[in-house]
Amino acid sequence: MTDVQGILLAVLTADCLPVVLADSKNRAVGVFHAGWRGTVKRIVEKGIGEMQRWFGTRPGDLRAAIGPGIRGCCYQVGPEVQTAFQSQFAYAEALFRETKARDEIHEKYPLLFLTARAPGHSELPKQIFLDLARANRRQLLDAGVVAKNIADLGFCTSCRVDAFFSHRKEKGMTGRMMAAVGIRA
Numbered sequence: 001m002t003d004v005q006g007i008l009l010a011v012l013t014a015d016c017l018p019v020v021l022a023d024s025k026n027r028a029v030g031v032f033h034a035g036w037r038g039t040v041k042r043i044v045e046k047g048i049g050e051m052q053r054w055f056g057t058r059p060g061d062l063r064a065a066i067g068p069g070i071r072g073c074c075y076q077v078g079p080e081v082q083t084a085f086q087s088q089f090a091y092a093e094a095l096f097r098e099t100k101a102r103d104e105i106h107e108k109y110p111l112l113f114l115t116a117r118a119p120g121h122s123e124l125p126k127q128i129f130l131d132l133a134r135a136n137r138r139q140l141l142d143a144g145v146v147a148k149n150i151a152d153l154g155f156c157t158s159c160r161v162d163a164f165f166s167h168r169k170e171k172g173m174t175g176r177m178m179a180a181v182g183i184r185a
């Protein structure tokens, strides 16, 4: 965060969510790197608190932008991530989506397995997906940012590797996007 004119602040991401904040009244800005670990530690909520403390920012004056990141459609996480959110947020349930893993061999050749699985033994492992954008929007709102002042680009980096870098989709062999903000001198 800064209120110094003429410099740019930036974060580099490739799936994690960049969140940019601008207080045009007090002329202060901030940019935050919100992966699941930062989100569970409330980096955006705390960032707004720090802007209040250092710059006298009123959350109602803030404008926020949520950049491209991996979205709930693609962001599969382990149960430990869900547990971490459940321990921190009363609304954790609204941030996760669960599906049964697709059993492609069984779907493709059902006859092959018709008698292979006894009833009640066909439970497939569940897949858990986290909606980081929703989690960070919620933190912005809880900190007092007005809904109409939140701009979410809505892009999923994993769905759109034609336009963005995705650490997960591209298995770590990828670049980084830069989200930057500054105050004109």
Ligand SMILES: [Zn+2]
Residues within 6 Å of the ligand: 070, 071, 072, 073, 074, 075, 156, 157, 158, 159, 160
């Ligand atoms: Zn996606």
